[in-house]
Amino acid sequence: MHSEFPSLLGAGLILLFIFYLGFLSLKIKLPNVILYILLGIILADFVHESELLHFASEIGIVLLFFLLGLEFNVKRLGGIAKKIWPSGLLDVFLSLGVTTGIALLFNLDLFSSFLIGGLAYATSSSITAKLLDDRGRMANTETEFMLAILIFEDLVAPIVVAILFGVSTGESFASSTFLLLVGKIIGLTVLAIVLGKTVFKRFERFLDRIDDEDFKIALLVGIALAYGGLALYLGLSEVLGAFLAGMMLAEIGRIEKVEQTVFPVRDLMLPTFFIYFGTTIELGDGIPMVGLLAAVLVWSVIAKILLGVLGGPMYGLSRRVSLRAGLSLCARGEFSVVIASVATGVIKVFSGIYILIAAFIGMFLFEQASAITNKVYGKPVKKKKNLKVPGN
Template sequence: MDHIILEIGLAVVLIAIAGLLSAKLKFSVIPFYIIVGMVVGPHAPKWGVFDFRFIESAPLIEFMGRLGVLFLLFYLGLEFSVGRLIKSGRSIVVGGTIYIGINFTLGLLYALLAGMPLKEMLVIAGITTISSSAIVAKVLVDLKRTANPETEMILGITLFEDVFLAVYISILSGLVLSGSTSITGVAVSALIALGFMLAIIVIGRKAVPLLNKLLDIRSNELFLLVVFGALMVVAGFSETIHVAEAIGALLVGLVLAETEHMKRIEHLILPFRDFFGAMFFFSFGLTIDPTALGGAVWLALGAVAITLIGNFVAGLLAGRSAGLSQKASVNIGLTIASRGEFSIVLAGLGKAGGLLGILQPFAALYVLILAILGPLLTKESKHVYRLLFARRSRSEPAKDPAQSSIERVQPEREG
């Protein structure tokens, strides 16, 4: 522990270099953070007589990364609001069901075709179904798409996924770890998770006048302490009842977005979001063992292919069910294609249950590929849309000139 500060300092320098390189190449910064973490992580090989691996500081960097997820989701909640979420309630349930149904079914079928036993099939289906809240939040913020109409559906699917995850982990842990599971226990877990989310949203909205008074604090120091305290307590408590701490942070952001202090919170939270968010992706890279990835290459590539197809189809169907345009629906499927922290958790559950050893390298490589492709495809979603639907667009009849002039007056949102 004598050199812990030096290691943290070197980590920050490496992250900064990765960020500068990505800006120079005009590429998403997320893959750069992950790859540089993987290169210097505890699992990386030694470089000759030198050892640049981050070993002593890895647990502390991992904790800082967890804070990064909280700040990313909290900020995303601030950019949204409870009001918008409630208005989209029905479409979110429909869209979330479509998304989970398509991706989970494809994951099961893929694992079956790969010749996996039943328990491994269930783990792989979970890995390929749940998207990364942290990466989705980062991409939406970086591309300034938080005000886009499809963002409501994207956030709604994220919340819906967490209810599914709470239920699924309860079932899977029972099957994998103990060999059995209680239907009553699973139902209770699901109801607790759903009830907690609804309680935060409803009570938080009713308490907006009280929150306005409580947050009327002149000192920025005390103001941040109160906000951070609420964020950490709610996120920490949500984890104890098997709701992801990131979703707890998102809920706090949704509630505070309704207050008159939203802009002040947003301004003060930005440096924490950017710094700790970068640490999350770097810490994620530290967990990947590059020497163990080779045996899972083809299995991971096949899973990536079906995930991209499944997400694209699910995005189109979910978006159209909510009355969104075809372009916005394409954005949905591309934005939530990234996989991350939840997939790694499910792979860890398989390892704890003594399942096939290929699950760990498969999950790591699968997540790494989609962590790179997801943000890239989201950034280039306009080009993806034009490529896939250009012929159809050219075949459509010309619009009425008066209508076209009205549309020209309305600025088009990015993406």
């Protein structure tokens, strides 16, 4: 009789938990993401550093952003890039810069302060995108602005991580390192554009000739994972690589042909990302630096709301829509976990508690964004249609 717990049994139990929690979330009207993260925290001691769970979670998050990328062809992405950079820089200042300053005021050293600034900077791409999809807000006016901010943050966050890793290992972050990172991002983007305009130009016809759905799954998931993996290999975010992979295929005429094949795989794998995310959160034995924790939590919410209120109009959004966008960008997640891995001792425990609370606050504000906006600006007035009466 085997003494070790079989991985296959563990995988089966996790899938059953996912089913039950998904069903429970409908009954109690709570986002299933919250329940998945709580399950991860509970299971942390049993599945900590599980390669199987980690791999499944990577597939889920890559396919989520692959499908998002399908909505943005090169022409549309170029137009968004021109509009988003002022709001993106405002985000860097408010979330990264000011938070670093707050930590310095609490007498932390520069490295620890910058690390906490990094924790508070990047919105959780996975949580935000999942909630947008679950709540049917993908077609909303503010969604393009929100996704553009997420991608901008995914470009800046690797640079922040590189600085922290360099300093923590005693290396200096030279300007050449920064230029190399920027070069990798540009190179990966240009390669995606070239492949989209050449190799994948007639991809729709090729897909039509494949009758077996199994082969389509292997092909499309393989493209998403390969480009996401290439981004990881270059020291960038797999989320960025997956988004660019989707953008490559966005040039085809009917993206629903790709979506209907990939959706089932994404829906099966994505919950494992949030469970794995929960297992990575370090809670420790108590809450250290309560004053700083409260200050950073409050400011990190204010910073994202200000990003929406001030940055939304820069992007061309109305004040109402801008506020709703800001309230929907408050969750912290995967990049914060990566940055927290650099921390040690008290700062590491602080980071875990901050990420957990910020994720829950962000999800709550996302759910209440429309209601809060209506309280501030009043309920939107439906436009009356001028009906022509026959005979008039």
